[in-house]
Amino acid sequence: MPNPKALFCPTCRKVVLATDPDFPFCSDRCRILDLGKWASGGYVISSPVHDPDLLDELEGLQHRGQSSTNEDGDR
Incomplete structure (x- = not known):
């Protein structure tokens, strides 16, 4: 049986086994x-x-979000 994979905890750097x-x-x-x-x-x-x-998709979503509010910020 192979040893389980071990990594360091990304938060505190303690050794953690995959199991x-x-x-x-x-x-x-x-x-x-x-x-x-x-x-x-x-x-x-x-x-x-x-x-x-x-x-292009992200820019389109951003423009649609801006156009759905009026000058006062109300919808």
Whole structure:
């Protein structure tokens, strides 16, 4: 039987085995702290979007969102 894969918890850097119930985190606390960083904007995806079709779609959604409010910001 091969040894289970081990990684470091992304939050506290403690060693975690792939068989642990909270993998890849060492605990539910570290999982929630990580989620909080994503929710608060602490983590960002830094690479720009290069897919022209996706960029067009995102720009279209942005323009539609702006046009659905009047000058006072009311819908």
